Amino acid sequence: MKLKQIFISLLFAMIALTSMSQATGQDATAPVVAEVSTEKKAYEPKTIAELATSFWQTTGINAIFDVNDGETTSEPKGHAYEREMTWFESSLGRIMMILIVFLLFYLAIAKNFEPLLLIPIAFGGLLANIPLAGMGGEHGMLGIIYNMGIANEFFPLLIFMGVGAMTDFGPLLANPKTALLGGAAQFGIFGSLVGAVMIGFDLQSASAISIIGGADGPTSIFIANRLAPDMLGAIAVAAYSYMALVPVIQPPIMRALTSKAERVIVMKTTRQVHRLEKLIFPIVVLVLSILVLPESTPLIGAFAFGNFAKESGVVDRLSDTMQNALINIVTIFLGLGVGSKLAADKFLVLETMGIMIIGLIAFSAGTAAGVIMAKIMNRFSKEPINPLIGAAGVSAVPMSARVVSKVGSEEKPGNVLLMHAMGPNVAGVIGSAVAAGVLLSIFK
C-alpha cells in the first residue's frame, strides 16, 4: 500500500519536472510556475502535461516540499491579519507539528493521558497543519469554532458550569480549613510568574503563562485569551499535558517533602454534611466573589450555577445535561478550537519552549507549596492532617485527589485519603479562579 503511494507521488514528481523543463524550453518569456487562479476564465485547451502540472501544484506534497507559493497563515480574525508563511513554517515546521500531533495521539491512546482533551486538541492540530486548506481561517471549520467560543471565552465558562455540576463540596464543608491548602497551591501561579518575568517574558504574558500552575484548563484558556491570545495554543497544550501528567509529576515531589511518619497519618472520618449547607454554599462563594473580586465572577458564577443546579435536587435533568451532554459537546469544540493554535506558524516559536518549562515549574511549585502548607497545618492543628493532601490543592479535579489517595494507600494500606483530599482539591478550583481574577484586575 505504502509502496504504491510512493510510486504514485514519484510519478507526479517526474511529470511535473519534465513539464516544467518543457515549459521553459517552449516559452522563455512566460513565468515558469503558472499561477493558480480562482477567478473564472474562459477555458483554454491544455495538454495532459499542463493538467498534471497544475494538479501537482495543488497537492499537499508540493505544498510541503516546494514552498514558494506565498501561502498565507490562516487567522480566525480574517484575511487582514494574515501574513505570508516563512519557508520553515510551511515545510519542516508542518512536518514537525504533525509528528508532535502523533505523539499526543500516542500519549492519549496508549498511555491514557487525558484522552478526552488530547484527542480533540491533537486532531485539531492535525487539521490546522493541512497545507492550502485554511482550516484555521475565518471560514474554515476550526476558525469558525474558534470564533464561536474561544475568542469570546464562552467555552471555558460552559466547561466551568459542567465542572460545577459535577463537584461535590461535601468534603470541603465537612473539614473547611483544608480550603487553605487549595490557597497555598496557588503559589505555583505567582511563584512562576516571577520566574517567567526573570527569563524575559513581559508581565502580561508571564501572567498568562503562570496560570498553568493553577492546573486548571478552562481558567488557563480564559486568562490566556485575555492576556496573551498569541500564546493560547501553547498555554492550553501545556496546561492539559501537565494535568495529564499529574500522576507522574506529583508523587516524587510529595515523597521528597514528607517523612514516612507524616505520610502514614490517618485522618479522622469526615462528618456528615447537611443538605442545606451544600445548597447554600455556591451562593456564599458567589456573593463573596462579587464582593471581593467581581473580575472572577464569570468563572465562579458559571461554577456556582452548575453546583447550585446540582444541589437544588429539583432540576436533575438540567444538571445531568451540564455534567454530561453539554460538557461533552463543549469539550469537542474546545479541543478542536485549541488545536487550531497548533498550526506550525503559531506553535513553533521560541516562546513555546519557555511556556513548557515555566508551566512545569509552576505545576511543581504549586504541589510543593500545598504539601508544605499541609505540614505547617499539621504541626498546629489539634486533629492530625496528612501532609499528602496538600498536593491536591492544585485544581486538577479529581485527578490530584486520586493521586494523593493512591500514594497514601501505598504508604499505609487501607488509609483512604480520597475524601480528605477532595476538600483542598475543590478549594483549589475556587483558589485558581480567584487568582485568575486578581491577574485580570491588574491588567484591566
Place this chain on the structure above:
Amino acid sequence: MAEVNNVVEALKFMALGMGVVFLFLYILVVLVKVQAALIAKYFPENTPKIPTTPVGNTVEDENRRVAAIIAAVSEFRKNKS
C-alpha cells in the same frame, strides 16, 4: 533596568495575589463554619453525629476503615449518578 523593575512588579503581584487568595479562602472557611453552626442549630434533625474513637484498638481501627470505605464508595456512586 527595565527587567529588574519587572521582577519587582511580579513580586508585588505575588504578594497581592497570594494575599487575596488566602483572604478569600479564609473568609470562606469562616463563613462555612458559621453556616454549619447555624444550620446545626436550626435544622438539627438531619445531622447525625458519627462517633469518633481514638486510634489504637485494632478492632476499632478496622471498623473505621470499613466506615471510610463505605463513605468513599457511596460518595463515588453519588457523584457518578
